[in-house]
Amino acid sequence: MLTILLADDHPMYRDALRGALMLHLDDLNLLETSDLNETVKTLHENDVDLLLFDLHMPGSTDLFGLIHIRKLFPEIPVAVVSGIENVGIVSKVMNTGALGFIPKTTQASEVAKAVASILEGEVWVPEKMPSDVTDFDEAFVELAESVSSLTPAQYKVLCFMRDGLLNKQIAYELDIAVATVKAHVTAVFKKLKINNRTQAVLIASQLQLEPPPSVQAC
Known part of the structure; x- marks a missing residue:
């Protein structure tokens, strides 16, 4: 069956x-x-x-x-x-x-x-x-695989960075501490192998990612 x-x-x-x-x-x-x-x-x-x-x-x-x-x-x-x-x-x-x-x-x-x-x-x-x-787009696939390593919270932080929000604004949107946002940003940089917010924005823009309204950690 x-x-x-x-x-x-x-x-x-x-x-x-x-x-x-x-x-x-x-x-x-x-x-x-x-x-x-x-x-x-x-x-x-x-x-x-x-x-x-x-x-x-x-x-x-x-x-x-x-x-x-x-x-x-x-x-x-x-x-x-x-x-x-x-x-x-x-x-x-x-x-x-x-x-x-x-x-x-x-x-x-x-x-x-x-x-x-x-x-x-x-x-x-x-x-x-x-x-x-x-057709296989190797560059796109590599980007998607990198993003797949993010937790739901880190993913949302990436999307908010793409939208130009500062850490304080992200903390307000997610109702978490600024220190937690900074930890998520650091993790995003490490997992995506990038060094700054500009590179993060480019990745999120290339994939045309949008933040989900509410996702629990799975």
């Missing part, structure tokens, strides 16, 4: 995914989660064959959730489902380690075909995407 986790905060879309998969695929065990923390917990507690993951559910903004999931569960195949469909996002997603990108406008039968292909180890993106959208 295949176990697929549907991670999306919209119940109606999860229902649509469930219907599409149950109609076209046999012997399925479907799990559902609605935020990043719940998704991580479910992946820890179950043997999941495929994760269908929404980029923008609670706890995850832009690439953060995918980077975090790929770090914690590198052996679990992930396909991103998203209502935002453009070449830039698809390229970023595929270079972050996803095996597929399924737009939320995809027909039910096509969703099932995509899932079947990904479960067989193939890469799947919509046919209308340019052929080079899945």
